[in-house]
Amino acid sequence: MLSKTVLLATVAGLALGGSAFAQAPQTVRIGVLTDLSGLYSDLSGQGSVSATKMAVDDFIAKEKPSFKVEVVSADHQNKADIAANKAREWFEKDGVDLVTDLVTSSTALAASKIAKEKNKIAIVNGAATTALTNKECNDVTIHYTYDTYSLANGTAGAVSSQPNGKTWYFLTADYAFGHALEADSAAVVVANGGKVLGTSRHPFPGSDFSAFLLKAQASGAQIIGLANAGTDTTNSIKQAAEFGITPKQSLAGLLVFITDINALGLKATQGMYLTEAFYWDLNDETRAWSKRFFDLNKKMPTMVQAGQYSSTYQYLLAVKKAGTNDTAKVMAAMKAATINDFFAKNGKIRDDGRMVHDMYLFQVKKPEESKAPWDYYKLVSTIPAEKAFQPLDKSTCPLIKK
Amino acid sequence: MFNFSTQALFGQLLVGLINGSFYAILSLGLAIIFGLLNIVNFSHGALYMMGAFMAYFGLTFLGIGYWPALILSPLIVGVFGVVIEVLLLRRLKGLDHLYGLLLTFGLALIIEGLFRNAYGVSGQSYPVPDLLQGGLNLGFMFLPYYRGWVIVAALTVCFAVWFIIERTKLGAYLRAGTENAAIAQALGINVPMLTTLTYGLGVALAAFAGVLAAPIFQVNPVMGSDIVIVVFAVVVIGGMGSIMGSIISGVSLGIIEGFTRLIYPEASAVVIFVIMAIVLLVRPAGLFGKAA
Structure with missing residues (x-):
């Protein structure tokens, strides 16, 4: 009798222990799929890869996980088909658990679909389209850093609420992202009593805009x-x-990044309003992290790169907490967490995959106001998380029960 | 579709003329290189970009302004072209076109890659020279002085090159070398030297266009690949190797592109290629080219 009980207990223990052991990942693989060579490579690119590796190093040093973490990266060349193929190859052949960064809307939408098909996770930091958390949403995709709604709401909202900001003309990049940004901004302008007089859609990427500007x-x-x-x-x-x-x-x-301001100089950009999720000179925490980034990359981080660090760290924390790299459990852990780091305060990931956090409206400094290199922005206002992003009841995401 | 104001029409045509000036000067360089060397110079865009970067380096590191750069940058890049010709292109003599195309394409990738590695893709800012700040209100549009200057400078240089090739003794040697290198050599013309200098001249023209472009566009490593494809289409339309053909088709295609922007902007990026396809169907040698 006794021996039977012991035997049962042993079997049960083995089964339980065995299953727990089988689930705990040996190695977690993160694939940074980004623009390594094209027009968005300064705002994401190598900087995003670098930020991801910083997050991994910091996570291992601080949390001492039982699993190893590997980072791979590839250039999606801003083409949806290349992004889809690479994501598929990573998921199927290379055991990648998470594909992240994804700089253009078309590549992000493509990779998100593949992630859903393969039941893996996609975290989007580079792309902006709100389609990711609306009609194209799914339960394995997180849209982390910003989106067209938050930009439109910030910049278009601030400008069109002034008396001399009522009539608008849009110069729009002719693809998913440009159309989404134009639509979201036009909605805000109209809501503020403004009027849209016209639109020019230019080929993407373009180089001479004078003809379109003359129409404007x-x-x-x-x-x-x-x-x-x-x-x-x-x-x-x-x-x-x-x-x-x-x-x-x-x-x-x-959608203006700090790298754009750096390239144009303050003389050409002074006084411009822009919305960002992150600026290096906000507080001691952002300065400390950005200085580390600067030492590695010789330029200050964009919000995409900061978001890349933050989201990677959150993902790894969730894997540790869940004790598995199982997609559903990691997603549940990420959505349960409250995100507090240099990038976001009290950030939450909603059911539609949207990470909600404060956004910031900045004005570009005059050349004489800038005291040092990269000293470019004045903080005009902080847009609180609940106002910065599209309200959940307006979402067309099928995951949201109404 | 046709309900636009005359103001918009003239504005777009003028912008088209400005772009056309760039097309003309770049396609002219390609045409003379093809004429004498029989090489389709795919590195033309990269050398145009180098021209812009030389101006930027001069200003940033040495304090050399726009006007000296307009002379110095084509000279430096021209010498670079001469080195390429002597070290590399010369070895391809007598081989199929494809080899020259592959070599110059590879060179373009290397040059662009190096600049991209060093400077990223956002590009650097290059100011408009003080003398040409501001602009002129023409009533129908505001013409920046600098853009006006681009038209004047580009067309002047184009016609000067045309004049040298078509109306001077040096040009006669050059044309003789193009027509029949063996006989020209037999008559005592140093054809290899002429070939080297021609390549240098073609490259210098690309660099000149690069300096002209620097204050208009951001100086960035991909500026060449953006424009070079259009310029190739222009050369094909004008007729490979035809000097006047490349100038006229460069300017007129710029204007057609401007007009397209007015009536149907979405088509502006493809209109030149549509014209190219039609020209190739109707006159395979190009509008001004002679059938081989």
């Missing part, structure tokens, strides 16, 4: 909204100044 000028709009990003935005700003469009009409850069 002829429209007589008070504000020219730049629904584009990267070098498209910097060239638009430069050429607007050249054709005497600014300062008579003002520009609103709807």
